[in-house]
Amino acid sequence: MNESAQPQGTWIEAITVFEELRAGNTDGALEVVRTCSDVERMLGYLFRLTSLFLRSARSEDIDHFIEAAHRAEPPPTLRYR
Secondary structure, eight states: OOTTTHHHHHHHHHHHHHHHHHTTOHHHHHHHHHHOSOHHHHHHHHHHHHHHHHHHSOHHHHHHHHHHHHHSOOOOOOOOO
C-alpha cells in the first residue's frame, strides 16, 4: 500500500472495528486489530470515531453506562453472527 493510501485504509479498518463491535463480534474486531498494518493510527481513528459517537449520545445514558461498568464484571462474549 502506498503512503497516501495508508491513512484511508487505516480509517476504513477503524470503521470496521466499530461495526464489528456494534454487531457484538469482538473476535472479528480483534482480528482487524491483529492484521492492521498501523495499529496505533487505527486506534487513534477508532478513539476519535468513538468519541464523536459518545458526544452525540445523551449524557445521562453515558453516565449510567459508566457507573454500571464500574460495578460489573467483564461482559461475556456475544455471538450475533
